[in-house]
Amino acid sequence: MAKIIAGLGTSHVPAIGVAMDEGKTQEPYWKSLFEGYGPVRKWLAEVKPDVVILCYNDHCAAMPPDTIPTFAIGVGDEFKPADEGWGPRPVPVVKGDPDLAWHLVESLVLDGFDLTIMHQLQVDHGLTVPMSITCGQPKEGPVKVVPIEVNVVLYPQPTGRRCYALGQAIRKAVASYDKDTKVVIFGTGGMSHQIHGERSGLINKEWDTAFLNDLTANPQRLVDLTHVDYIRDAGAEGIELIVWLIMRGALNDQVKEVCRHYHVPASNTAAGLIVLENR
Amino acid sequence: MAKIIAGLGTSHVPAIGVAMDEGKTQEPYWKSLFEGYGPVRKWLAEVKPDVVILCYNDHCAAMPPDTIPTFAIGVGDEFKPADEGWGPRPVPVVKGDPDLAWHLVESLVLDGFDLTIMHQLQVDHGLTVPMSITCGQPKEGPVKVVPIEVNVVLYPQPTGRRCYALGQAIRKAVASYDKDTKVVIFGTGGMSHQIHGERSGLINKEWDTAFLNDLTANPQRLVDLTHVDYIRDAGAEGIELIVWLIMRGALNDQVKEVCRHYHVPASNTAAGLIVLENR
Amino acid sequence: MKTIKEQLEDIPGTYVFTKERSRLGLHLNLFCTSLLKAANREEFLRDEPAYLAKFPLTEEQRRAVLERDWIGMVRLGANIYHLSKLGGTDRKTFQYMAGCMTGMTQEDYRAMMLAGGRSIEGNRSKSEQKTGA
Amino acid sequence: MKTIKEQLEDIPGTYVFTKERSRLGLHLNLFCTSLLKAANREEFLRDEPAYLAKFPLTEEQRRAVLERDWIGMVRLGANIYHLSKLGGTDRKTFQYMAGCMTGMTQEDYRAMMLAGGRSIEGNRSKSEQKTGA
Numbered sequence: 001m002a003k004i005i006a007g008l009g010t011s012h013v014p015a016i017g018v019a020m021d022e023g024k025t026q027e028p029y030w031k032s033l034f035e036g037y038g039p040v041r042k043w044l045a046e047v048k049p050d051v052v053i054l055c056y057n058d059h060c061a062a063m064p065p066d067t068i069p070t071f072a073i074g075v076g077d078e079f080k081p082a083d084e085g086w087g088p089r090p091v092p093v094v095k096g097d098p099d100l101a102w103h104l105v106e107s108l109v110l111d112g113f114d115l116t117i118m119h120q121l122q123v124d125h126g127l128t129v130p131m132s133i134t135c136g137q138p139k140e141g142p143v144k145v146v147p148i149e150v151n152v153v154l155y156p157q158p159t160g161r162r163c164y165a166l167g168q169a170i171r172k173a174v175a176s177y178d179k180d181t182k183v184v185i186f187g188t189g190g191m192s193h194q195i196h197g198e199r200s201g202l203i204n205k206e207w208d209t210a211f212l213n214d215l216t217a218n219p220q221r222l223v224d225l226t227h228v229d230y231i232r233d234a235g236a237e238g239i240e241l242i243v244w245l246i247m248r249g250a251l252n253d254q255v256k257e258v259c260r261h262y263h264v265p266a267s268n269t270a271a272g273l274i275v276l277e278n279r
Numbered sequence: 280m281a282k283i284i285a286g287l288g289t290s291h292v293p294a295i296g297v298a299m300d301e302g303k304t305q306e307p308y309w310k311s312l313f314e315g316y317g318p319v320r321k322w323l324a325e326v327k328p329d330v331v332i333l334c335y336n337d338h339c340a341a342m343p344p345d346t347i348p349t350f351a352i353g354v355g356d357e358f359k360p361a362d363e364g365w366g367p368r369p370v371p372v373v374k375g376d377p378d379l380a381w382h383l384v385e386s387l388v389l390d391g392f393d394l395t396i397m398h399q400l401q402v403d404h405g406l407t408v409p410m411s412i413t414c415g416q417p418k419e420g421p422v423k424v425v426p427i428e429v430n431v432v433l434y435p436q437p438t439g440r441r442c443y444a445l446g447q448a449i450r451k452a453v454a455s456y457d458k459d460t461k462v463v464i465f466g467t468g469g470m471s472h473q474i475h476g477e478r479s480g481l482i483n484k485e486w487d488t489a490f491l492n493d494l495t496a497n498p499q500r501l502v503d504l505t506h507v508d509y510i511r512d513a514g515a516e517g518i519e520l521i522v523w524l525i526m527r528g529a530l531n532d533q534v535k536e537v538c539r540h541y542h543v544p545a546s547n548t549a550a551g552l553i554v555l556e557n558r
Numbered sequence: 559m560k561t562i563k564e565q566l567e568d569i570p571g572t573y574v575f576t577k578e579r580s581r582l583g584l585h586l587n588l589f590c591t592s593l594l595k596a597a598n599r600e601e602f603l604r605d606e607p608a609y610l611a612k613f614p615l616t617e618e619q620r621r622a623v624l625e626r627d628w629i630g631m632v633r634l635g636a637n638i639y640h641l642s643k644l645g646g647t648d649r650k651t652f653q654y655m656a657g658c659m660t661g662m663t664q665e666d667y668r669a670m671m672l673a674g675g676r677s678i679e680g681n682r683s684k685s686e687q688k689t690g691a
Numbered sequence: 692m693k694t695i696k697e698q699l700e701d702i703p704g705t706y707v708f709t710k711e712r713s714r715l716g717l718h719l720n721l722f723c724t725s726l727l728k729a730a731n732r733e734e735f736l737r738d739e740p741a742y743l744a745k746f747p748l749t750e751e752q753r754r755a756v757l758e759r760d761w762i763g764m765v766r767l768g769a770n771i772y773h774l775s776k777l778g779g780t781d782r783k784t785f786q787y788m789a790g791c792m793t794g795m796t797q798e799d800y801r802a803m804m805l806a807g808g809r810s811i812e813g814n815r816s817k818s819e820q821k822t823g824a
């Protein structure tokens with residue numbers, strides 16, 4: 001029997017990937033950010049999941065041009081890092097888990113989620129940076145990944161409520177998968193940031209802190225947030241945080257916070273990380 | 280205020296398009312099929328809708344390869360006929376209605392339908408043949424069209440129940456569109472047919488007749504049909520009929536059958552057509 | 559109770575395009591998709607083996623394409639709508655391809671369709687066929 | 692009650708990527724998408740006007756690209772994630788592009804971020820800014 005044992009929320013700032021790829025993690029600008037990632041790497045190495053269901057958003061890099069799925073799922077054997085305009089990241093090819101991915105497709109579509117199925121998919125920093133944050137710089141993909149891609153770029157994004165419901169359906173789907181499989185689910189993006197317009201550089205630490213707190217204790221408040229709430233208070237690009245609600249929906253109602261990290265700035269962004277274990 | 284006034288269900292057999300394009304509609308093989316299309320052309324010319332919301336399925340022709348949306352919507356200004364392997368059909372470019380299409384996107388996504396938005400989309404026989412059947416051979420696209428594309432090719436297709444629910448959400452969305460717009464909705468595909476495997480050529484007239492009857496009077500029976508029901512009884516490719524349920528869901532509970540036509544064979548297929556007006 | 563998959567596989571003469579077939583036939587279907595472009599159709603027809611060499615097909619799949627073994631391609635994961643691009647390249651119709659798959663002659667298949675098509679009776683279930691019901 | 696659109700447009704210094712901007716910027720964004728390929732990046736950098744001529748941009752959009760008028764491109768329908776492909780082609784970071792859009796110097800923008808970023812206070816609503824609240 002398969003089981004989701006924990007969820008992880010993290011920012012996926014491209015500059016964090018660049019800092020790792022260029023060996024700058026010990027420079028003063030980056031040092032304290034990366035120090036905060038120590039505990040989660042240790043935790044993940046101990047938990048040793050068989051698969052990560054990695055919910056993220058593509059940044060107009062790897063999806064077919066002109067085509068914007070609300071929710072897409074990668075069912076391939078592997079996912080190559082995308083060239084986002086400055087060459088692909090020097091990270092290993094991401095290993096897929098087609099068996100679990102197709103099981104999710106069947107369960108979720110029959111449950112009324114209108115997924116877009118991607119036989120082949122390249123993955124941008126939205127997926128590769130969380131892998132680097134949590135696994136460091138291994139030579140080979142350290143764990144199988146099922147990518148679930150979410151439109152957060154073009155309004156209307158899915159609502160937070162819909163993302164949470166998708167998470168709940170993923171919980172049910174994994175519970176009906178008959179292979180003995182330990183799953184951790186990631187929700188990535190955010191936290192508060194805005195990287196376009198005269199308001200660029202917006203950071204809202206108070207709002208982020210409340211989001212992290214309520215993710216454990218009061219997710220219903222977050223489920224009720226509107227698109228306007230995110231964009232106004234967490235920055236236009238902070239709306240990526242809806243993706244974390246898929247992760248939260250896939251966990252039990254009762255969860256325990258295992259670790260947390262929050263740092264400003266990573267480039268233009270407040271970088272946050274949280275690990276929640278089912279109880 | 281916009282309003283859906285009627286729905287139309289029709290087969291979209293490619294050979295019907297070829298017969299029109301090659302001027303064969305008066306040949307013995309085709310004559311009685313095309314005679315049956317007279318009343319619907321007259322009806323549509325009288326009704327004169329401003330827009331057709333045309334629900335159909337692409338046949339692995341125009342969607343990006345490897346990418347299979349459950350539901351996609353075309354928001355472009357126009358849609359060119361696709362080359363399906365034997366050159367594009369000699370039919371006019373299909374005019375879009377981006378204003379209504381984007382209104383549908385916003386309303387449907389906020390309502391929990393996980394659409395894939397297509398800025399540019401070519402359209403295959405699934406869309407162009409119903410236009411030819413209902414409008415003949417005009418020089419220019421005779422009416423604006425919003426295409427809604429449905430995966431019926433790869434299992435798992437959306438359930439009939441989900442298609443019906445999408446139709447209901449389209450009804451609500453159109454009702455909240457503030458431009459004075461007369462809408463007819465098409466559901467296309469089917470009727471019973473199978474075009475692969477040793478069972479090719481399957482036709483189930485009794486089943487088709489019951490489907491047409493219940494579409495007016497007892498759609499709930501149809502909503503409850505499973506994938507296996509369609510594939511077993513209406514043929515593997517007869518599962519296209521789920522698309523008609525989007526059309527039916529977009530109409531009032533009470534509808535009046537305006538006309539009907541049923542003919543075997545059109546190539547491998549039972550060709551059906553029905554027009555339902557809201558009452 | 560039978561699973562959905564078991565129910566689908568119980569339908570005779572039918573190869574539902576499931577995840578298993580979709581995975582098996584991915585590159586075969588992508589080859590077909592490439593024929594959506596006229597230039598590729600011409601290139602393929604000029605030298606079929608050379609064109610096919612660009613796609614990571616199995617030896618069996620390659621043979622089935624070259625021989626236009628339509629039912630063979632379906633069994634190897636091709637979907638009929640993808641195959642229609644190969645059919646189109648050959649200027650063959652859906653009715654031609656379907657007829658080939660049944661093992662009937664084109665004339666007999668066409669005549670069957672004109673007479674109302676293949677009956678559903680006896681064609682719902684493999685078990686139904688075995689017992690001759 | 693304000694519509695969602697009115698609420699989004701009330702946020703100062705923010706150009707939410709709505710259907711209006713998405714339609715306005717479609718070809719500008721498709722130009723950016725073309726830069727995902729290294730060969731296209733090289734071709735663009737060799738002769739920018741010639742490369743841009745392939746895309747049906749407005750004169751204003753063309754000017755904004757050539758001048759790297761980042762905020763201008765956003766006002767003309769570009770999305771920041773599409774723009775990042777043009778930024779990448781120039782070997783510029785997100786922080787560089789964002790800094791340019793604020794009208795601050797790169798040093799001042801970086802210093803603001805190191806000091807905790809731009810405050811939300813006074814930045815929620817255009818009306819809030821007008822009254823100096």
Ligand SMILES: [Fe+3]
Nearest residue numbers: 126189190240
């Ligand atoms: Fe992001």
Ligand SMILES: [Fe+3]
Nearest residue numbers: 405468469519
């Ligand atoms: Fe069809």
